[in-house]
């Protein structure tokens with residue numbers, strides 16, 4: 001939505017003009033899945049889609065929230081000293097305000113917030129992280145707080161862990177806060193050091209396909225994966241001195257993995273360690289312009305997420321295997337937490353349009369729905 005349109009909507013909802021307008025993008029992770037809470041590397045890239053927030057400061061202590069995507073929820077109104085969560089979408093911005101306050105950045109006055117976005121909710125493209133980051137940007141601007149993008153990412157993650165109850169890693173919030181156009185960001189989630197890597201959009205397109213599948217148990221299954229990694233780590237710590245799973249190379253892991261007593265936890269850990277190795281290889285392949293190697297690592301990542309980490313589903317597997325049957329696809333995989341959501345496909349630039357039609361038709365004929373597809 002353009003700034004003028006969001007301004008008009010703000011006027012019709014709140015009866016005044018917004019003071020400011022901010023934007024935060026969603027992300028697509030190219031490779032490095034379920035490594036961010038294991039101290040490993042991730043390699044996300046911003047999408048052009050995201051969430052815009054128009055806001056106006058108030059002279060009292062009241063906060064009001066409205067979202068165009070959740071119109072039926074109406075306006076949520078809360079006072080600054082009673083920021084209670086209600087199980088609605090507005091818990092995301094409210095959690096960010098609470099986290100700011102916990103960190104000593106209390107808002108002296110309330111504000112009115114209006115959100116609008118084009119990220120499909122529940123598609124694994126980080127609409128929650130974009131909402132957390134855009135709220136953080138708005139709070140900084142309205143209150144004169146000076147926080148870096150990294151700090152906004154950490155605040156967003158904390159808000160989600162502590163108040164929303166999803167024990168996510170830092171990747172999504174970091175990508176949303178720190179993204180740079182035409183670049184992916186190679187982030188070491190252990191140290192938060194990072195490096196931008198240009199994506200060769202002149203040669204290849206990144207095509208995102210939304211399966212439209214959304215599993216209601218995704219957040220509990222996500223938290224369970226995290227616990228299984230913890231359980232593997234504590235077994236490994238009995239035989240080696242490591243901080244987290246991704247401190248291990250694949251070879252080191254192979255030599256000590258028998259010490260992980262539970263077979264399922266061992267497979268989860270294997271995924272994390274090997275995925276971390278693939279991510280480093282993939283980023284350096286991209287730096288050298290080796291798109292073929294990058295694509296084949298993406299596909300290996302999918303296989304590992306499907307078989308060892310078990311976070312894929314029939315629809316995502318179908319989309320990936322169908323994509324790989326198209327001449328011009330370098331690699332394909334599910335992206336994000338899994339259990340539905342999107343696939344990411346690396347496609348020869350001149351073949352991208354034909355690929356979009358091919359995958360839409362294939363999915364429609366097998367699952368009866370036309371998937372939303374867009375290219376970066």
Ligand code: GLA
Nearest residue numbers: 033034168169170171336337
């Ligand atoms: C979700 C989480 C991230 C990350 C991915 C899986 O998107 O929010 O922190 O763990 O899943 O890579």
